[in-house]
Amino acid sequence: MPFAEHPLAETDPHTGRFRSFEQVQTPQAGRTVARWLTVLGLLVLVAGFMPWTQNIRSTGTLTTLRPQDRPQIVPSTIAGRIAAWKVEEGQQVKQGDTLVVITEIKEKYFDPELLARTQEQLQAKISALEENRAKGTALSSQQDALRSGLRISLDKARNKVTQSRLKLNSDEAELQAANNDFSIAQQQLARQEALYAQGLKSLTELEQRRLKFQESTAKRQAVENKLNASRQELLNSQLELSSLQAEYQDKIAKSESDRRSTTAYQFDTEGQIAKMRNELANLSIRAGYYHIRAPQDGYVVRALKAGIGEIVKESEPIVTVMPNTPALAAELYVRPMDVPLLSVGRKVRLQFDGWPALVFSGWPGTSFGTFGGRVAVIDNIDSQGQYRILVTPDPELEPWPKPLRVGSGVYGWALLDDVPIWYELWRQLNGFPPDFVGNSGATGTTGTLGTSKGAKASKGAKDGGGEEEDAK
Known part of the structure; x- marks a missing residue:
């Protein structure tokens, strides 16, 4: 294109002194990026008003709700000498089955008659x-x-x-x-x-x-x-x-x-x-007591004493037995600041070690491989700076996997209120705790924030910290 015919020549006569303008063109990629950024910004803006489920994250292990379902150490009631083993490790036993046979070592009881x-x-x-x-x-x-x-x-x-x-x-x-x-x-x-x-x-x-x-x-x-x-x-x-x-x-x-x-x-x-x-x-x-018997149905986990003729003392552990049908519960630990937000019956989502899962903590309905539960016990005293809660399976949802065993790791998050994503980001940036939802957790349902929650959040943002008081 001749320079005299270039579009810039008509608007700026001084450009005629530079021949480089002959090679300059308006880039089409810039317009495309701008459009994409505009669309992305609109999507982010719209996503900011999508619901997000607040939650309290914690980790722990699998245990049992009933004390009698936990691994039990079978002791020797009297002192004696191991005469014979009647079981093997991993063997299933019934209540009353003989595990170990011992003989006397005190001379007072040597007489067989x-x-x-x-x-x-x-x-x-x-x-x-x-x-x-x-x-x-x-x-x-x-x-x-x-x-x-x-x-x-x-x-x-x-x-x-x-x-x-x-x-x-x-x-x-x-x-x-x-x-x-x-x-x-x-x-x-x-x-x-x-x-x-x-x-x-x-x-x-x-x-x-x-x-x-x-x-x-x-x-x-x-x-x-x-x-x-x-x-x-x-x-x-x-x-x-x-x-x-x-x-x-x-x-x-x-x-x-x-x-x-x-x-x-x-x-x-x-x-x-x-x-x-x-x-x-x-x-x-x-x-x-010469025959040490299984206290309940279960499996022989480990023999704490070995061999024949070994001396055992009174109340000394001999073998560990695990009940075969324990009532599993997830033992989780939460921070003291999160304890007031929990109540018995609150819904919890759990992810078990060794079980494939795809987790979106804010959208529990879209998560894969997680299982539902309800808070059954909240300790009244702390344990090393954290409070223990026990979560049992939710009878209204899918059952927990049968291969789960006591002691395996578990990751859980207690479901709280539904809030917009922008409010959750704003809360996280300010370091505020999740919203207190009163007694709604007692029924196992999660509440919704609604427009009043967003209005309250906006007011808190304007007041410079008033949201912290509303959240408490």
Whole structure:
């Protein structure tokens, strides 16, 4: 093209002095890039208003919700020596299956007939107790007989005292009569002697009177002796009555002492029998500990003791058993600032180690290879600066893979509120925490932000930090 015909020649006459303008053309690639940048900017602007699901990311491991489903170390209850192994590592076992057989190492339990001999000793003690009880019953019967004999003897002694008193009264009356006879005989003798002195009576009559007086004197003396004997007999009866009470009380007290000794021996024997029964029960239970059994259905994971003849101590671990049907749960750890945003029932998405997945944390519906869960437990205390949560499978979603095992790694994110992408970018740039969504997580649903959330975000941006207070 001649220079005079160049479009720039008409607009700028000074360009005619430069021949390089003849080679200059308007580039078409610049226009294309500009168009692409314009379209890309519009797409970014439009994408900024697309929804983004806020979430709390955390990592952890797979565990079990129930403590009984976690790997269990089976210890030896008693000290002993390993005699035989009944299982292999990786073997499936049922509850009650024998894992290890051990033998005694304490000399106290070496006797193979220890249970039978202890049973014999217990039976002998029981027989001795029965005989002692029979002795106690005999002593009680003896006391009853002594009390009955005491009553009879007392009645007999009282009757004898009464008889002696009556006899004494009779002897006193007889003595009174003898005294009267003696007084009359004495008076008659005096008159007879007076008459004999006057010669009115013969010597024979006087001697007869004197003989009668001597008989009356002798009779009175005999009656006095009889009365004294009756008095002594009454005194002896009274003394016998008094001594009889003391004698029987002594016998009864001795019998009571024997009975109480027998009862004390019974109580002591009963205590010994209870102790021997306890010892026999302990021996029977101890005999069951020679076979270490599986506490529940599961798999033998690892033998912590090896070989035959190895000594194990009391409560020393021997083998580890893993239950075969554990209720899996993901054990995740979150920061303290994120704990108030979580609640029991909050939905969580999980990615398991070894399971292929394509994850878009902000768009959980478009992720592939993740599995759903719900928050089941939130610890009330921290663990090394973080709080532990347990996540269980969501019954409304797909089940977790069966090949998962306890201890494998897991990556999870708790789903919170839906916000625009521009708001999430603005929050991340300012370092604000996710929005608090109240109790909406309790039902397992995620809330939506809506226009009010965007308006509030715009207001926060204008206020220079007010959004932080709204998010809290």
